[in-house]
Amino acid sequence: MLRQKSWLIVLASVLMLSLVLAGCGGSKKNSDPNQLTFMFRGGPDEQKAYNAVVEEFKKDNPGVTVKVIQTTGDQYATKLQAAITGNSIPDVFFYNPADLKAYVNSNILLDISKYIENNKEVDLKNMWADGVNFYRYDGKEVGKGALYGLPKDLGPFSLGYNKTMFEKAGIPLPDKNKPYTWDEFIKVNQELTKDTDGDGKLDQFGTGLNVQWALQAFVWSNGADWIDSTHTKVTIDEPKFIEALQFFADMQNKYKITPAIEQAQTLDTYQRWMRGELAFFPVGPWDLSTYDRELKFDYDLIPYPAGSTGKTATWIGSLGIGVSSKTANPELAAKLVTYLSASKEGQEALVKSGVQIPNLQDMAKTWAADTSTKPANKEEFIKIVTEYGRPLPGQYTYNAEWYDLFFTDVQPVIDGKMSAADYVKQEQPKMQKLLDRAVEQDEKSKK
Amino acid sequence: MKTKSNLYRKEKYFGYLFILPPVVGFLLFTLYPALYSVYGSFTDWNGLGQMNFIGLDNFKDILTDDFFYKSMFNTLFLMIGIPIGLVISLLLALGLNRKIPGTTTFRVIYYVPVISSLAAISILWQWAYNGDYGLVNQFLDLFGIKGPNWLANTATVKPALIIMTIWKGLGYSMLLYLAALQSVSRSYYEAAELDGASGFKMFRHITWPMVKPVTFFLVVTNIIGGSQIFTEINIMTPTGGPEFSSATIVFYIWQKAFDNLQMGYASAMAVILGLFIFIITLVQFKMNERSSFDVD
CATH class of the missing domain: 1.10.3720.10 (MetI-like)
Structure with a gap:
């Protein structure tokens, strides 16, 4: 009697445990053909805009329900990874193009080529070729082959200048068609770095660039790069690279055109720019709505100053919208992707909220031609996308650890405590080691 | 054991029942993930799919990290x-x-x-x-x-x-x-x-x-x-x-x-x-x- 009962209890516990386990790990495939989950991230303005567009999508597709999961930018990666590990990947989700290889190799993303190509409402030719190519992968190289998503948007990282400050100082405005040389850039900055209220302290500066986001413009326009064309060798120890990095550090330490070291944190230079204390500062499309609201001066966009190649350069960021390989409704999921990324209705609503530039070329041209809204030279964004923008170096490789390391350790150079030459000598082997490991992992994950 | 009353025996089972939820919770949300990560520490798991056994390589790398x-x-x-x-x-x-x-x-x-x-x-x-x-x-x-x-x-x-x-x-x-x-x-x-x-x-x-x-x-x-x-x-x-x-x-x-x-x-x-x-x-x-x- 007693035996039997205790057996029952053990049995019941095991049953319960397995039930709970099944609930956690089991396939959460929903069989409802009209239901989707959509996970995305963004600031408050973006979240509002995307929710509104999803509502529109539901209206255009009667009977369809979309469950929206939204997070802030910094939580997103963790949450998505947890969803992937837990085998409950949302049907449609944002992802970083740098993760494309890993996600495809691990069979997380669905090849949506056929749904996109068969959809008559999508005109891929009208989308930015570079933007779409970020999400192509043929199993070896990113940039060609099947489509594993569409860009949520493209983020050309442009340079802005405080027009009001120039006019007040009586300095000729920068030419939007001809980038400054480095020497010219320093000269203009030095003229604008001054004490305007006569209290003996500098309160107006040339610029205050964050090394992590602005160094690329200097390195690339000087003909150097972090990585070689095969994406297997770290090339920061080349002379052209050293020259660019040293120049970047010298802006603060030698030419003294930026706020002092202690005040150089991004937050602060960003706020100084907003208060009109800086002549030059980077501008991305995501800044436009804030700048429109907050800036009390006139600003416009110009190309970054050009190094020895004479050609300006900067990076384009992007975020992709992909479909889960496990989705029960691939066609509907792909439809939501195109609605968000490539439809006229969706793009109009998103662009209007001032958080991105249009993904559609014809729409972008009209948008850029409208000089009545600030900045007048929106054309510069388009030029970056079509002519001179490049993806960040970490995007080519299995992970960006080797690239991130460069910026983790670089502060002593920026502070003038170490020369660029010494730094790259010490850092190149460390970065190479991490890159080797990334390449190795990439090979393994293909098997 | 045999001398214990029927009531005592019943109570004992209820006791087990009451401690079951925390025990299940521990097994599920603490022990299972902990053991899994011990196993994971011997692999090159990327958190997505691939998970190959690589022995002590991770630990060796940590020593020089x-x-x-x-x-x-x-x-x-x-x-x-x-x-x-x-x-x-x-x-x-x-x-x-x-x-x-x-x-x-x-x-x-x-x-x-x-x-x-x-x-x-x-x-x-x-x-x-x-x-x-x-x-x-x-x-x-x-x-x-x-x-x-x-x-x-x-x-x-x-x-x-x-x-x-x-x-x-x-x-x-x-x-x-x-x-x-x-x-x-x-x-x-x-x-x-x-x-x-x-x-x-x-x-x-x-x-x-x-x-x-x-x-x-x-x-x-x-x-x-x-x-x-x-x-x-x-x-x-x-x-x-x-x-x-x-x-x-x-x-x-x-x-x-x-x-x-x-x-x-x-x-x-x-x-x-x-x-x-x-x-x-x-x-x-x-x-x-x-x-x-x-x-x-």
Whole structure:
């Protein structure tokens, strides 16, 4: 009697445990053909805009329900990874193009080529070729082959200048068609770095660039790069690279055109720019709505100053919208992707909220031609996308650890405590080691 | 067994039933993930799919990983705040244990940080430490001191974090000390007073030994908590601080696992951290055993 009962209890516990386990790990495939989950991230303005567009999508597709999961930018990666590990990947989700290889190799993303190509409402030719190519992968190289998503948007990282400050100082405005040389850039900055209220302290500066986001413009326009064309060798120890990095550090330490070291944190230079204390500062499309609201001066966009190649350069960021390989409704999921990324209705609503530039070329041209809204030279964004923008170096490789390391350790150079030459000598082997490991992992994950 | 009553037997089963949920919870959400990460630590798991057994490779790599040592050092460094926090909270508890007006208000004030969301507190302090507009520097300005940009400076970022964690933990330790102080029988003090013991002597020979179990408990839990400090770091210095100087071990583990697709390597570090905490705690228990005594 007693035996039997205790057996029952053990049995019941095991049953319960397995039930709970099944609930956690089991396939959460929903069989409802009209239901989707959509996970995305963004600031408050973006979240509002995307929710509104999803509502529109539901209206255009009667009977369809979309469950929206939204997070802030910094939580997103963790949450998505947890969803992937837990085998409950949302049907449609944002992802970083740098993760494309890993996600495809691990069979997380669905090849949506056929749904996109068969959809008559999508005109891929009208989308930015570079933007779409970020999400192509043929199993070896990113940039060609099947489509594993569409860009949520493209983020050309442009340079802005405080027009009001120039006019007040009586300095000729920068030419939007001809980038400054480095020497010219320093000269203009030095003229604008001054004490305007006569209290003996500098309160107006040339610029205050964050090394992590602005160094690329200097390195690339000087003909150097972090990585070689095969994406297997770290090339920061080349002379052209050293020259660019040293120049970047010298802006603060030698030419003294930026706020002092202690005040150089991004937050602060960003706020100084907003208060009109800086002549030059980077501008991305995501800044436009804030700048429109907050800036009390006139600003416009110009190309970054050009190094020895004479050609300006900067990076384009992007975020992709992909479909889960496990989705029960691939066609509907792909439809939501195109609605968000490539439809006229969706793009109009998103662009209007001032958080991105249009993904559609014809729409972008009209948008850029409208000089009545600030900045007048929106054309510069388009030029970056079509002519001179490049993806960040970490995007080519299995992970960006080797690239991130460069910026983790670089502060002593920026502070003038170490020369660029010494730094790259010490850092190149460390970065190479991490890159080797990334390449190795990439090979393994293909098997 | 046979002599036990029917009722007893039934009760026993109900007892098992009642403890079932926490046991299931432990198995499911603690033991299973822990064992899984031990297994993961021997693989090159990327957190997505691929999971190949690679033996001890991860552990070998950790031995030569500068950032592992650096983040471990940072973690230990931040623990400097633990003894400081305990001393302050004991002093506060001693103060608030007296019959002075407003003690309830003070207890509430000191306890508010404990119940506040850690994320909110971190953002608050991030602003307080801002070099240009931060409250801390504005306050220092009153005395003519030009404060640094606390979180952007290798020399100040750790002290800044220590001050914040002390502030945050004060209320909790104080409350436990207060409870311990109030349970000390008055008769000890009366007896000591009759014998002519000074205030300090009474503290040393009565109060301190009587609150020692609480001190022990706080030291153990604070060290465990301190080894796992993450949220503050992640919010206040999202890149691990200048030259990685505020990155803690859990921050580094998290970065490896979720930013760099190296869940296996991260698991290996987590296993090492787990062992580290286990050993430290064991040593503490042994030491406590040796020096503890009974009052009765």
